[in-house]
Amino acid sequence: MSYKVPKILPTTVVGSYPKFPIAKEALKKYYKGEISKEEFERMIKEAIRLAVEDQINAGVDIISDGEQRREDMEVYFAERMEGFVVGNNPEDWVRIFDNVHYRKPVVVDKIRWKEPMTLIDWKYATEFSQGRPVKAIITGPYTMADWAFNEYYKDRNELIIDLAKELHKELKALYDAGARYLQVDEPALSTHPYKEDIDIAREALKIVFQGMEDAKKIVHICHGRVDKLFPDILDYPVDQFDLEFVNNNFELLKVIKEYDYASSGKELGYGVIDIHSKKVESKDFVKNAIYKVLEFMPPEKVYVKPDCGLKILGDRDIAFKKLKVMVEATKEVRKELGYEG
Amino acid sequence: MIRILASHPGGYPRPPELRKAIDSYNAGKIIFVSLHRIWRNTMMKVIREQSEEGLDVLTTGHLLWDDIFRPFNKVWEGIEIPEVGNYYRFYELNFYYKRVKVKAPIVPKRPATVHEHEIASKVVPRLLKADLPGPLTFALHVEDDYYNDMDALMSDISKALAYEISYLAPLVDYIQIEEPALVDPEVKPEFKEMGIEYLNLMLRDVPIPTIVKTYFKPAEDVYELLLDLDADGLGFDLTVWNIDEFKAILIENGYPYDIIDLGATDALNVKLEPIEEMASKLYSIIDEIGVAEAHISANYRYDVLPYSYIRKKMRRLAEITFKLRELVEEG
Numbered sequence: 001m002s003y004k005v006p007k008i009l010p011t012t013v014v015g016s017y018p019k020f021p022i023a024k025e026a027l028k029k030y031y032k033g034e035i036s037k038e039e040f041e042r043m044i045k046e047a048i049r050l051a052v053e054d055q056i057n058a059g060v061d062i063i064s065d066g067e068q069r070r071e072d073m074e075v076y077f078a079e080r081m082e083g084f085v086v087g088n089n090p091e092d093w094v095r096i097f098d099n100v101h102y103r104k105p106v107v108v109d110k111i112r113w114k115e116p117m118t119l120i121d122w123k124y125a126t127e128f129s130q131g132r133p134v135k136a137i138i139t140g141p142y143t144m145a146d147w148a149f150n151e152y153y154k155d156r157n158e159l160i161i162d163l164a165k166e167l168h169k170e171l172k173a174l175y176d177a178g179a180r181y182l183q184v185d186e187p188a189l190s191t192h193p194y195k196e197d198i199d200i201a202r203e204a205l206k207i208v209f210q211g212m213e214d215a216k217k218i219v220h221i222c223h224g225r226v227d228k229l230f231p232d233i234l235d236y237p238v239d240q241f242d243l244e245f246v247n248n249n250f251e252l253l254k255v256i257k258e259y260d261y262a263s264s265g266k267e268l269g270y271g272v273i274d275i276h277s278k279k280v281e282s283k284d285f286v287k288n289a290i291y292k293v294l295e296f297m298p299p300e301k302v303y304v305k306p307d308c309g310l311k312i313l314g315d316r317d318i319a320f321k322k323l324k325v326m327v328e329a330t331k332e333v334r335k336e337l338g339y340e341g
Numbered sequence: 342m343i344r345i346l347a348s349h350p351g352g353y354p355r356p357p358e359l360r361k362a363i364d365s366y367n368a369g370k371i372i373f374v375s376l377h378r379i380w381r382n383t384m385m386k387v388i389r390e391q392s393e394e395g396l397d398v399l400t401t402g403h404l405l406w407d408d409i410f411r412p413f414n415k416v417w418e419g420i421e422i423p424e425v426g427n428y429y430r431f432y433e434l435n436f437y438y439k440r441v442k443v444k445a446p447i448v449p450k451r452p453a454t455v456h457e458h459e460i461a462s463k464v465v466p467r468l469l470k471a472d473l474p475g476p477l478t479f480a481l482h483v484e485d486d487y488y489n490d491m492d493a494l495m496s497d498i499s500k501a502l503a504y505e506i507s508y509l510a511p512l513v514d515y516i517q518i519e520e521p522a523l524v525d526p527e528v529k530p531e532f533k534e535m536g537i538e539y540l541n542l543m544l545r546d547v548p549i550p551t552i553v554k555t556y557f558k559p560a561e562d563v564y565e566l567l568l569d570l571d572a573d574g575l576g577f578d579l580t581v582w583n584i585d586e587f588k589a590i591l592i593e594n595g596y597p598y599d600i601i602d603l604g605a606t607d608a609l610n611v612k613l614e615p616i617e618e619m620a621s622k623l624y625s626i627i628d629e630i631g632v633a634e635a636h637i638s639a640n641y642r643y644d645v646l647p648y649s650y651i652r653k654k655m656r657r658l659a660e661i662t663f664k665l666r667e668l669v670e671e672g
Contacts, residue, residue, distance in 0.1 A: 090357035091648040097428055097437040098407045099355070099363045104435075104647070106611055147435060149611040191433045224430070 003061075003131035008299035008339050009290065010061040011327050012269065014220055014242060015137040015183065016073075016309030017054065017066030018316045023047035027071070044069050045124045052128040054316065058323035059331070062181055062303070064135045065118075065125035067311065073139045073185060074147045078105035081166060082112035084148065105148040107159060113166035116173040123177065136179035140219070141167050141208065142201040146188035157200050164204035175212045183218040183242065184208055187308075190224030198232045206237045218242050218269065222308045227252055231259040234266070242269030244307035247276065250292060257296045268297055271307035272329075273322045278313060280321045286329035299337060304330045343627060343669060344634045346397040347662035348602065350554055350576070351472035351517065352642030353391075353402030354651050359383040363405075380405055381460060388465055394652050395659025398468045398515065398636060401457040403644070408438035409474045409519060410482060412453040417501055419445040419487065427484070432521060432557050434609070436645050442484045447497040452508040459512060468514040473502055475520035475553065476543065477536025481528065491532060499539035510549050517552045517576070517602075518544070519642075523567065524558040524578075533566060541571045550634075552576055552602050556641050559583075564590050574600025574632075578640040580607045584622050588629055596630040604640035606658050611650045613657045620664035627669070637662040 026043035029035040035043075051066025070076040078084035084105045087093065093101035118138060125134045141163035145156055153159040171182055189201050209217045220242035221229065227248075233241070245252050255261075261268065272289040273281055286304075293302055304326060310319040355363070362379040365371045387402040406412050408431065414422045420441045428437040458471055474482075476499035480491060488494040506516055522528050523536060544551045553567075554576030560567060561582070567575055575598060579587065605623055606614050627635050639658065643651060 087647065087649065089649070090360065091354075094647050095355065095644055096435060097439070099360055099367070101355075101360065151610075151612045191430065 001131035003129075003133070005061045005133065006334060006339070008337065009302055009304050009330050009334055011059065011330050012062035012135065012303050012305045013055060013060055013064050013323070014222075014269075014306055014309045015064045015067050015135065015185070016070070016311035017051045017064070017068070018311055018314055018319050019068060020047040020050050020316065022050070023068040027069075041120075044121070048121055048124045049128045052125050054320050055323065056130060056132065058320055059327035060132075060323055062133045062135060063125065063129060064137060065121040067121075067137070067309065069121055072102075074144065075103050075105060077117060077139050077144060077167075078148065080114065080117045082114055083107055083109040083152070084111070107145075107148050107150045107152050109152055111159070111162045111166050113169040117170055119173050119177055122174055122179060126178075133181050134179070135181040135183050135218075136171065136174035137183045137185060138167055138170055138174075140184040140186040140201075141204040142197070143186050143188035146192070160200050160204050161207065164207035168208045168210060171208055171212065175215055180215045181218065182209065182212060182215045183220055185220045187220070187222050187224075190221050190226045190229060193225045193228030195232065198229060202233070202236055209237055216240060220269065220308075222271075223247070227255045230255045234259065234261070234264045238266070240267035240269055240303065242303070242305065244271040245289070245293075246271055246274040246307050250289065253292060253296065256293070262297050262301065267301045267303060268293070269303045269305050270297075272304055273306035273326050275306055275308045275310055275312050278315060278318050280318060281325055283325055283329045283332070286326055287333055290330065290333045299334075299339070343632060345627075345662055345666050345669060346468070346634060346636050347395055347659045348398035348470065348636035348638040349391070349396060349400065349655070349658065350519070350556070350604070350608070350639055350642050351400045351403055351470070352406075352644035353387050353400070353404060354644055354646055354648035355404055356383050356386065356648050359404055384457065384460065385464060388461060390652055391655060392466050394655035395663070396467070396655055397662075398470050399461075399465050400470050400472060401454075401461045403457075403472070403642075405457075408436075409642075410438060410441060410479060413449075413501070413505075414441050416451050416453045417447050417449050419443060419447040419497075420483070429482075432525075434645060438482065440482060440484050443487045443494065445487055447494075447501050449501040449504045452505050454505065455508045455512070458509055462512040469512070470515040470517055471506075471509040471513040472517045472519060472554075473505060475518040475522070475536065476502060476539045477528070477532060478520050478522040481522050481532070492535060495535055495539050499543045503543045506543065506547055510547055513549065515550050515552060516544075516547055517554050518572075519554050519556070521556050521558070523553075524555045524560045524563055526558065526562065530566075533563060537566060537569050541569075544572055550574065550600060552600055552636070554602055554604070556604060557581065559586070561586065561590050564594055568594065568597065572598065574598045574602055574634070574636070576602030576604060576636070576638065578604045580604065580609075580640040584626065588626055591626070591630055596632065599633040600636060601627070601630065601632045601634075602636040602638050604638050605661065606639045606654065608639035608641040608643050608646060608654070611646065611654070613653060614661065616657070616660050616664050619661045620668055623661070623665050624668040627665075635665075637665060
């Protein structure tokens with residue numbers, strides 16, 4: 001089955017979707033040893049089917065597997081690569097706010113990719129996608145390094161480059177399987193918007209995406225001071241920057257204008273849905289947001305999407321409603337622009 | 342002879358038993374008296390751990406502080422804590438503080454941190470340091486719905502902090518003020534000047550040594566401004582400041598204080614610093630300046646490390662300090 005992605009303003013997602021109860025149950029029971037590997041896979045596959053179904057029902061053009069298997073975007077990869085230790089005991093955890101702690105991985109040896117970590121879920125999603133393209137999404141080397149302690153490497157840059165080489169293998173496995181929308185998540189980059197950080201992230205992305213010229217290469221950056229990364233990131237070896245706009249009250253549009261983003265030739269993943277608020281946006285809000293960006297960008301270069309992953313909403317109904325509004329509003333804009341009857 | 346002390350900025354990872362107790366208290370499963378008993382025992386434990394690993398200047402660990410601003414929300418009139426949300430990243434850390442709202446004039450009703458220092462002062466086997474946020478850093482991390490004027494806001498914050506210090510000074514050996522905002526390049530210079538002015542008002546009558554600790558950025562651009570501080574010592578983050586450049590600044594501008602706090606070890610990573618190399622670098626610094634005391638410290642608070650690593654990190658800091666003492670004695 002094939003699916004025709006609209007030529008202008010295609011809709012997409014950043015990646016994660018609220019976890020379905022079956023995914024939560026599968027993760028809990030599997031780690032307690034209460035279910036077999038086969039049963040675990042069956043339950044995760046079902047959760048992915050549900051996540052895909054929601055995206056299709058909402059009308060999203062380019063979808064994801066909903067990251068139903070991933071505990072979080074850092075630990076998931078760290079636990080599956082050699083060189084990391086992720087403590088399971090309470091004394092190994094690190095405070096993130098108040099009395100909430102998280103498992104911060106420690107790099108204790110040379111980083112090595114062992115086997116595909118995300119391929120099976122991408123395949124499950126593709127099986128259910130009714131021809132819609134499924135984004136392949138991994139956490140980027142800069143963020144993996146920034147969100148871990150480093151006990152082994154001489155310096156951080158050495159760690160980032162090694163991570164890039166190993167994560168390249170992950171992306172290559174997805175690319176070889178047919179994934180052509182390849183997204184690398186680098187949220188940590190916006191917290192260190194300095195030249196040396198921007199430079200090392202560029203070098204790392206070159207390595208990660210090497211040899212995948214015919215794929216859509218996307219980097220997702222959110223939270224923090226994304227504006228400060230411009231214009232230095234405009235020469236990154238990617239086809240699309242996937243950015244948040246609602247969370248900064250569309251202030252980032254000033255940067256898009258100031259640095260003439262459109263002339264870079266790159267596409268823009270344009271966040272129009274707030275992932276921190278459970279209030280569902282109105283169609284008018286989304287339409288206005290789209291028209292705002294069209295003042296600076298051609299519609300064929302704009303991908304309409306939520307600011308970030310929807311997992312944080314924690315509520316599948318709200319996530320679905322938000323996606324539905326996003327798609328309906330986008331369709332109306334396409335029609336008003338005369339591209340869709 | 343220079344006195345060289347192993348110190349740390351403050352903060353400490355919450356040991357698991359305290360974390361569990363806090364969760365239980367928040368869930369209504371235990372009463373405050375039980376939480377208090379566990380907290381007290383845990384504080385005794387972390388004081389003992391600091392001492393056992395060889396630190397000379399100890400802190401209470403600030404174990405019940407949710408962030409550096411929140412021991413004060415319950416005891417200062419005029420500020421409110423939002424029930425939900427309002428979490429913001431603290432500088433570039435993967436740690437979030439809750440931004441308090443200023444709704445009326447800030448007036449302290451009672452001291453916030455005296456109780457923990459009273460207990461600690463009775464058991465601490467070495468020197469005890471109290472640590473507070475500075476008025477500039479504090480003012481830049483609140484949501485001000487009342488003053489709408491940085492000068493007035495900082496003035497009242499510094500008065501409230503001075504009140505706190507007046508209770509702490511009899512109990513401790515040092516007062517340390519955390520002022521990362523002074524070296525933040527994004528903070529307006531006029532705010533930094535104001536910050537120094539209010540720090541000086543806060544610290545002028547303090548009868549014990551005071552240290553103003555900076556971190557996360559080198560202080561090279563504001564070093565001359567920092568020299569206007571009427572403190573007994575300044576603290577610098579040497580994990581982000583090239584040591585040769587740091588020395589050059591000290592030589593060029595002088596260092597007119599009795600105490601220097603060198604944030605030499607990295608509290609943001611579990612990796613252990615090489616003893617000889619680090620001691621040698623530190624020796625080259627103190628060899629250039631005529632201070633009475635050098636506090637060898639971590640660059641930042643210890644509360645963003647895992648509890649399982651904290652003893653190793655403190656031991657390494659003490660080993661570096663010990664080696665440095667040897668180098669100084671050898672001349």
